[in-house]
Amino acid sequence: MNPDLSPLADALREADADGYLLDASSEESDQLYLSGFDAPDPFVTLYTPDGTHLLVSGLEYGRATEESSADSVARLSEYGYQERVAEYGRTEGTHRVVAAFLDDRGVASVAAPERFPLGTADDLREQGVAVEVLDEDVVTEIRAVKTDEEIDHVHAAQRANEAAMRAAEDLLEAATVEDGVLYHDGEELTSERVKEEIEVTLLRHGCALDETIVAYGADAAGPHNRGSGPLRADETIVIDIFPRDKATKYHGDMTRTFVKGEANEEIRRRYDDTYDAFEAALDAVEPGATGKEVHDAVCDLYEDRGYDTLRSDPSAETGFIHSTGHGIGLDVHEQPSVSPDGGELKPGHVVTIEPGLYDPDVGGIRIEDLVVVTEDGYENLTNYPIRLELE
């Protein structure tokens, strides 16, 4: 994969530290990224300008040497693990092994992330290793720029996402309406039932997922409301799916808004305005533009059309009340930000573009695609129609 880690080397030089130390499982994305090793229990990664070195248990040693991207892999037993645990107990014994591992590589001072484990740090300090928290989130910044391989991974997750959205749309389309309520197979069609269809489809495409949003009516007016209960005709149904590929661990993300039956004039107007905001944002995406500029393009359009935004009114509870987008990769929310805080966009940044309007009296509306910033603009990684009404 070979990402450019030179900003981390620079940060270490500035912090006057010999190396960068992680003690975490691969559930922490920085750990997975730097080590290239997927393991459920915490292990140690040391980055130095000379290379990346892992320290793992005997149980994981074989797999780590085969699967990780590290330049070297050591196991706990090489540093007297059993003797140290016998003398100092499992926790302190393990930390003394880490100290010996660092000493063996001539590392006397390390920088560490803000959420590095306190127990490890205190015991390393006790052993004479300097441990300081690195102020900047350097690895996260590096992760924001994706390699071609990473972009392929995101693209593949988005393919699965499209299949899931198709399954959900088909289910809504196949539903019948009685007294304003949707029915399928003789039962009320609920948010939960549509989510199940989405999740099963994703599973069959090799993706896992923690949550899915299928929110209708007033529920959909809360951008993070997951939705529940029977779905109704002629109201907006917001479907937001953000799956993770189980093999690569990269995410996709997409939102569509549907109305089963007929959208009233107000819904239609807001949908068209949101589509225009979506296009305005995409028009603004290019290398050198900032995330803030893309977000401002959306705010400009919405404000011109008479809606509140958090830019025009920081306490707004209706209108456009969230950011335009976020980076995505190993984490579902990561750098860069497409928001008032958003910095410069660079080729390889993968971001969502997801303007939306919310009002409990009208419902929620959001349209979201996933794009990668290229040398001369962007490429849309999403291939799914944008339409509102389902018959």
Next chain:
Amino acid sequence: MNPDLSPLADALREADADGYLLDASSEESDQLYLSGFDAPDPFVTLYTPDGTHLLVSGLEYGRATEESSADSVARLSEYGYQERVAEYGRTEGTHRVVAAFLDDRGVASVAAPERFPLGTADDLREQGVAVEVLDEDVVTEIRAVKTDEEIDHVHAAQRANEAAMRAAEDLLEAATVEDGVLYHDGEELTSERVKEEIEVTLLRHGCALDETIVAYGADAAGPHNRGSGPLRADETIVIDIFPRDKATKYHGDMTRTFVKGEANEEIRRRYDDTYDAFEAALDAVEPGATGKEVHDAVCDLYEDRGYDTLRSDPSAETGFIHSTGHGIGLDVHEQPSVSPDGGELKPGHVVTIEPGLYDPDVGGIRIEDLVVVTEDGYENLTNYPIRLELE
């Protein structure tokens, strides 16, 4: 739920600390347990002998007051969050808010878990708060003893597990055999296909899952091999399922071993011996017995019948080469241990009993149920037949 937190109060008294501090998302089970609040981003929980107090963002405040089990909930803005972030940046500003929150409750010293975030600890120390790592894993010990409500949650997850095992067994049963390979719907029946069936069934029962084991033949001889590829007749297929209920977050766990077709004499002998070891372990489970004694009962039986165990030969690579079981709850592996290290079993402990035999030349065999220790023995939370051969 009302667990007995007095051991934590005792540990604080011994450590001479005013409170116990967590700064973590609810992905850390101790945090979810103490706060009763399920949130994807880190938040602060302070336990003192007077009660449990949360510090959360404005975004989570409403939900935390409604859903958490805390005695009080504060939000960051009550302690000048915006001003402090403006002056010190987001990270240090947030930590200064935590210091103010502690000061407000008269807390000058805190104990913290080993994996407490270093950045928070260093900044709190800078602000004059004493922060020490608590040596013992007190909360984990408390969590090992389940309330009736927690036992119901595990039981419900195990119900879903039974449905998934049924779906897998039905799939194997429905398969046809050609040239020793299993076929279903005209295609080779693979480990991956059976896993998909299991995962879809669990999803339809409200459970999520990270991994499932469907391993056959030589693969199944590695206790943690997940398995892959086409399944074959007349060889052992080990299916180990450990789902998590999405609503309650509690786990189930069960293993069965099947042979599609005919088990040879060696497989049949090992299966019967493992069943006897399973029964011997269950016979040993009662309050006052230790996890070690239960594990020894399994080793005794296997060694009597001529197999290696890690007790008779710590470097054994065939025979009985893992522990007899583990606690289960919010984590899939937690206290107490049913192993050479296993301490006293108490009423409310929920443990797996899972003896097994492994040999690349014969395959793997494992039988696993989930039981809760009661006042006078145990109750088996698993209701699933134990049989080897499928026609």
